Amino acid sequence: MPAEQPPRVPEGSKIKVSALREGTVIDHLVAGTALKVLKILGLDSDRSVTIGLNLESKKMGHKDLIKIERHEVINEEVQKIALVSPNATFSIIRDFHVVQKLSPSLPEMIENLLRCPNPSCVTTDDRVRTKFIVVRTDSLRLRCHYCERTIRKDEIELL
Numbered sequence: 001m002p003a004e005q006p007p008r009v010p011e012g013s014k015i016k017v018s019a020l021r022e023g024t025v026i027d028h029l030v031a032g033t034a035l036k037v038l039k040i041l042g043l044d045s046d047r048s049v050t051i052g053l054n055l056e057s058k059k060m061g062h063k064d065l066i067k068i069e070r071h072e073v074i075n076e077e078v079q080k081i082a083l084v085s086p087n088a089t090f091s092i093i094r095d096f097h098v099v100q101k102l103s104p105s106l107p108e109m110i111e112n113l114l115r116c117p118n119p120s121c122v123t124t125d126d127r128v129r130t131k132f133i134v135v136r137t138d139s140l141r142l143r144c145h146y147c148e149r150t151i152r153k154d155e156i157e158l159l
């Protein structure tokens, strides 16, 4: 491997992403959710990941942060992560620069991402895709399209 030049951070850049050449920085995660987020991403083990737990944040008090080498998050991942950490921000990095920033927003309908906790729901059959309607986003409330069971944030179970 040739020696790499230390990256130059652009003037006025507020995000420190200097250590990452290609990949994604996920910032402003609710403290304590980073490991859950890694599980959601299900990255293979040769990927290099930097995790900051319980970092001080002016905006949030404490937060978690994740830097992932050579992985650009896709929309489906952003949506899943939004369910556990609605204010997370995503910076896609190429050649040490932020090329795209994503802020998740919950869709009106969440399909095939979550398990319905109702044991008699038709979606307990694996062949039926689960479907939830987002009823409230401020304190998250979802309703199963099939059995109308309402679930709160702490009841969310990802598929």
Ligand SMILES: [Zn+2]
Pocket: 116, 117, 118, 121, 122, 123, 144, 145, 146, 147, 148, 149
């Ligand atoms: Zn249901």
